[in-house]
Amino acid sequence: MGRAPCCDKANVKKGPWSPEEDAKLKSYIEKHGTGGNWIALPQKIGLKRCGKSCRLRWLNYLRPNIKHGGFSEEEDRIICSLYVSIGSRWSIIAAQLPGRTDNDIKNYWNTRLKKKLFGKQRKDQQQAITRRGNGLKQMQQMKRSSENNNTTTITHMGENNSAIFSLNQSHNNNILPYWPQQQHLPLASHYNNLPPSFGKPIENDLSKFGVQFMDQESVYSNNNGNEYGNFLPVIQGQSSNSNSQMVEVENYNMATYEDPRRVLCGLEFLYGDHQIMSGNNDQMGSLQVSSCLPNYEEILLQDLSTTTTTQEYEAKFDDLRILDNNAL
DNA sequence: AAGCTGAACAACCGCGCGTAG
DNA sequence: GCTACGCGCGGTTGTTCAGCT
Numbered sequence: 604m605g606r607a608p609c610c611d612k613a614n615v616k617k618g619p620w621s622p623e624e625d626a627k628l629k630s631y632i633e634k635h636g637t638g639g640n641w642i643a644l645p646q647k648i649g650l651k652r653c654g655k656s657c658r659l660r661w662l663n664y665l666r667p668n669i670k671h672g673g674f675s676e677e678e679d680r681i682i683c684s685l686y687v688s689i690g691s692r693w694s695i696i697a698a699q700l701p702g703r704t705d706n707d708i709k710n711y712w713n714t715r716l717k718k719k720l721f722g723k724q725r726k727d728q729q730q731a732i733t734r735r736g737n738g739l740k741q742m743q744q745m746k747r748s749s750e751n752n753n754t755t756t757i758t759h760m761g762e763n764n765s766a767i768f769s770l771n772q773s774h775n776n777n778i779l780p781y782w783p784q785q786q787h788l789p790l791a792s793h794y795n796n797l798p799p800s801f802g803k804p805i806e807n808d809l810s811k812f813g814v815q816f817m818d819q820e821s822v823y824s825n826n827n828g829n830e831y832g833n834f835l836p837v838i839q840g841q842s843s844n845s846n847s848q849m850v851e852v853e854n855y856n857m858a859t860y861e862d863p864r865r866v867l868c869g870l871e872f873l874y875g876d877h878q879i880m881s882g883n884n885d886q887m888g889s890l891q892v893s894s895c896l897p898n899y900e901e902i903l904l905q906d907l908s909t910t911t912t913t914q915e916y917e918a919k920f921d922d923l924r925i926l927d928n929n930a931l
Numbered sequence: 932a933a934g935c936t937g938a939a940c941a942a943c944c945g946c947g948c949g950t951a952g
Numbered sequence: 953g954c955t956a957c958g959c960g961c962g963g964t965t966g967t968t969c970a971g972c973t
Contacts, residue, residue: 617942617943618941618942618943618966618967619941619942619967619968620941620942639958640958640959641958641959642957642958642959653943654958654959655943655944655958655959655960656942656943658959658960659941659942659943660941660942662960663941663942664941671940672939672940691961691962691963692961692962693961693962694960694961694962705960705961705962706940706941706942706962707940709962709963710939710940710941711939711940713939713963714938714939714940715938715939718938933973934972934973935971935972935973936970936971936972936973937969937970937971937972938968938969938970938971939967939968939969939970940966940967940968940969941965941966941967941968942964942965942966942967943963943964943965943966944962944963944964944965945961945962945963945964946960946961946962946963947959947960947961947962948958948959948960948961949957949958949959949960950956950957950958950959951955951956951957951958952954952955952956952957
């Protein structure tokens with residue numbers, strides 16, 4: 604047996620609100636308040652609307668001091684960092700932005716901000732593949748490589764097309780995913796010990812975009828274990844030199860050379876300066892980013908846990924083929 | 932000018948949670 | 953402790969409109 608409906612669906616109006624309906628609702632609530640019962644409210648006013656619909660209309664549109672559109676850079680930054688911190692808790696995010704509603708922020712994220720952040724990455728990467736020759740061939744080669752031997756190449760494209768780097772790494776008979784836009788950062792060992800209320804925001808949400816993060820324990824844990832207000836994901840490699848990775852950077856400009864954050868491909872602003880370690884470089888066109896890149900075997904294990912089947916690999920491969928064909 | 936496509940926004944739906952009885 | 957109910961939340965769908973072909 605399903606859940607009982609909150610109202611008589613046959614007798615309620617759906618779809619866009621008319622100015623008359625808006626006026627009725629607004630006027631009543633301004634005079635009498637909601638009365639603590641949204642379900643009963645439409646009947647009192649004489650509106651043929653579901654109580655939930657009234658509530659939504661009031662909260663998202665009619666109540667005073669609501670701002671629509673025109674998100675500032677500062678608001679963008681707040682939304683992004685909170686999203687990375689707590690995931691899609693839109694109501695919490697909205698609480699930090701006066702005048703903004705959770706619905707508004709959610710829509711803004713889904714339609715614009717997400718693309719602003721990650722769409723550019725995909726586009727840049729696609730361009731990089733095309734520019735560097737036959738992308739499909741390259742992907743096929745990567746796939747073969749990942750299936751047949753232990754040496755792996757990841758190609759990654761940076762902001763403003765400036766930082767293309769390849770990472771070569773031997774590993775222990777693990778299959779390396781060849782999906783190029785995945786940017787892998789390790790999850791800290793304590794990641795599974797977050798309070799249940801947090802769930803796994805980062806893993807659940809940003810992993811959709813092929814991004815994985817680790818968390819910096821010192822940032823968000825405290826003595827009583829209850830407050831996680833400063834919880835922030837950070838990019839942090841292993842402290843041991845043995846885990847450092849050499850990254851060969853092709854065609855990167857001085858900004859990239861001087862600022863290893865650029866390898867984060869536009870995501871760097873999410874982290875704040877204090878969370879990014881500095882990188883070293885040598886005279887051979889390589890950039891040592893031991894502080895930014897993870898323990899590679901850990902990455903492989905994570906990938907194996909999330910992308911395990913040949914079918915999934917094939918699906919990704921088809922996707923790449925489509926991208927490649929479109930680019931030609 | 933017409934049709935198509937995608938972006939932006941509004942609204943709906945279903946579920947989980949808290950709470951009163 | 954159980955149940956029913958209302959609220960709030962997040963995901964999804966629907967609608968409108970502008971830009972492009």
